[in-house]
Amino acid sequence: MKAQFITLEGSEGVGKTSNLEYIKSLLDASGIDYIVTREPGGTPLSEALRDLLLGHDYKGMADDTELLLMFAARAEHVAKVIKPALEKGQWVLCDRFTDATYAYQGGGRQLDVQRIEGLEQWVLGDLRPDLTLLLDAPVEIGRERAGKRSEPDRFEQERDAFFNRVRDCYLARAEVEPDRIRVIDASGDLASVQQQIKQIFDPLLAS
Ligand code: Z5A
Numbered sequence: 091m092k093a094q095f096i097t098l099e100g101s102e103g104v105g106k107t108s109n110l111e112y113i114k115s116l117l118d119a120s121g122i123d124y125i126v127t128r129e130p131g132g133t134p135l136s137e138a139l140r141d142l143l144l145g146h147d148y149k150g151m152a153d154d155t156e157l158l159l160m161f162a163a164r165a166e167h168v169a170k171v172i173k174p175a176l177e178k179g180q181w182v183l184c185d186r187f188t189d190a191t192y193a194y195q196g197g198g199r200q201l202d203v204q205r206i207e208g209l210e211q212w213v214l215g216d217l218r219p220d221l222t223l224l225l226d227a228p229v230e231i232g233r234e235r236a237g238k239r240s241e242p243d244r245f246e247q248e249r250d251a252f253f254n255r256v257r258d259c260y261l262a263r264a265e266v267e268p269d270r271i272r273v274i275d276a277s278g279d280l281a282s283v284q285q286q287i288k289q290i291f292d293p294l295l296a297s
Pocket of ligand 1: 100101102103104105106107108109129130144160185186187188190191192194195235236245246276277278279280281283
């Protein structure tokens with residue numbers, strides 16, 4: 091099987107980072123060669139852009155600037171990390187990717203989706219994730235989980251209405267692409283979430 095490009099998505103605090111560890115354990119048990127990376131980030135330049143995007147130095151950043159910086163970080167990440175890994179036959183496990191731009195900048199910030207599509211085509215060409223796990227839970231649950239951590243970043247300061255638009259946009263995308271975007275009910279405990287993830291990975295790892 092060709093190296094798989096797998097992304098994890100969901101609104102804040104749904105458990106992407108926690109479940110990445112579980113997915114790594116499944117890939118390890120199957121002897122798969124893979125890398126783990128994240129967006130925005132994944133290269134020194136993209137991580138520097140992440141700091142600008144998530145930090146509080148530029149609180150009044152224009153929405154278009156935010157969108158363009160997300161894609162600038164992605165262009166570097168795709169060219170330097172994602173494409174080289176896939177070409178070498180390594181699977182890529184990425185915490186967030188372009189679906190997050192549709193959800194946050196398209197849904198949350200309500201930017202024109204056609205602009206996002208244009209940037210996606212320019213920066214990615216034909217590259218798309220093979221599989222996307224969408225961890226879904228009501229916004230209040232994610233916020234409560236995330237709230238137990240340190241100071242909120244620039245996105246985490248947004249109101250519930252913003253995160254409800256983000257969630258709705260993710261779910262709408264999953265309805266359009268049900269084969270690629272697999273929705274996981276992330277509102278239950280970790281064991282129940284991991285059981286659903288295993289059901290998706292078992293056939294993939296057996297093929
Ligand atoms: N962003 C964007 O706007 N546009 C883009 O194109 C991209 C990103 C790529 C950074 O993302 C921000 O960038 C993000 C969107 C924006 N902002 N927001 N919001 P990030 O992925 O780095 O940050 P995040 O979404 O805030 O992720 P997170 O807060 O780290 O959440 P998580 O990884 O999904 O959750 P977690 O850390 O695994 O879990 C949170 C806590 O809940 C933790 O204490 C866990 O132990 C606990 N947990 C997890 N699962 C469970 C279950 N099932 N039960 C009970 N407790 C649980």
